[in-house]
Amino acid sequence: MQSIPQEKISAASEGLRAIAHEVRLSVLCHLLNGTMCVAELMEATGASQSNLSQHLTKMRLLGIVKNEKRGQQVYYHIANPAFAELVQALKSIYCPEMCEQALVDAEPTILLKEH
Amino acid sequence: MQSIPQEKISAASEGLRAIAHEVRLSVLCHLLNGTMCVAELMEATGASQSNLSQHLTKMRLLGIVKNEKRGQQVYYHIANPAFAELVQALKSIYCPEMCEQALVDAEPTILLKEH
DNA sequence: TTATTATATTAGCAAGTGGTGATTTATCTA
DNA sequence: TAGATAAATCACCACTTGCTAATATAATAA
Structure with missing residues (x-):
């Protein structure tokens, strides 16, 4: 066996720690469906403005998400496909029923709020 | 979209935090290949006896690993297939060359810092 | 201009986490 | 039996993390 x-290990550990926090994980799960602005993420996660902003900043500095300013709003999306994969794998372990359904269902209409 | x-989220977060630590992640990577005793894991991970034992205890209490006493040795193995899956997914993202079906397009380039 | 809204940043503190070294428990062997 | 070995537990301390409240910045509206 190769060790x-x-x-x-360090890189993977850092990546895992970055997404292991409940608020950050919740953000990423929601961002799997597309881009969202801070206010929408506040609503979706229940985190306070300051708290959420700090988590978003941390993930942005780690290259997990990217943001883009449109008027007064700042929109976030998952920047690194590896993280989308990881979160998706997690979701299929912890929420298998939501993932099967996602495959079967038609494309949800309200999700992508880009443009 | 279902939220x-x-x-x-809490369960997934707890699971992630449990495997995100470098020593614990290293242990799990090694246990992907089968059962190992504490002394072997010490050698493999480089952690001290006390430190490793505490990490193993934590993972045992969380149901991630199981142990079995044989003489003076205690052998550990991964108890929950979901964690084996997760670690394997991680490994194929971060060490694609070590995995049989390497993901060609999954780059381990997570941590690019922005300015 | 001033006011309002959306988001980011900062400071300070409380709680959690991880490491070391000493001790304990259990098993084996002479 | 005593001594050696493997592993677990404990006590303590340092460090990190996360949260709140206050403040700052930037864009928009009146």
Whole structure:
């Protein structure tokens, strides 16, 4: 067996810690469906403005999400497909029923609020 | 869109936090290949006896690993297939070259810091 | 201009987490 | 039996993390 190099462990660990927090994980789950602005994420996650903003900043600095300003709003989306994959894998472990359904259902209409 | 129930987020978050620590993640990566005793895991991870034991205890209490005493040794293995899956998914993102069906397009380039 | 709204930043503190070293428990062997 | 070995537990301390409240910044509206 090959042993896993320490730097890969460190990188994976940092990535996991970044998404392990309840608020950040919740944000990412919602962003799986597309771009959302801060106010929408506040509503979706229940986190306070300041708290959510700090979590978003942390994820942005780690390259997990990207943001884009449109007028007064700031819209966030998942920047790195590896994280989308990870969160999707998590979701299919912890919410298998939502994932099967997502495959079967037609494209949800209200989700993508881009443009 | 269905929103993700809070209790699922909490459970997933707890699971992630449990495997996000470098030592615990390293242990789990090694246990993907089968059962190992504490001394072998010490050698493999480089953690101290006390430290490793505490991490193993934590994972055991969370149901992530199980142990079995054989003589003076205690052997550990991954108890929950969901965690094996997760760690395997991580591994194929961060160490694609080590995984049989390497994901060609999944780049481990997570942590680019912006300015 | 001033006021309002959306988001980000800062400071300070409380709580959680992880590491070390000492001790304990259990098993094996001479 | 005593001593050695493997692993677990405990006590303590340092460090990190996350939250709140206050303030700052930036865009828009009146």
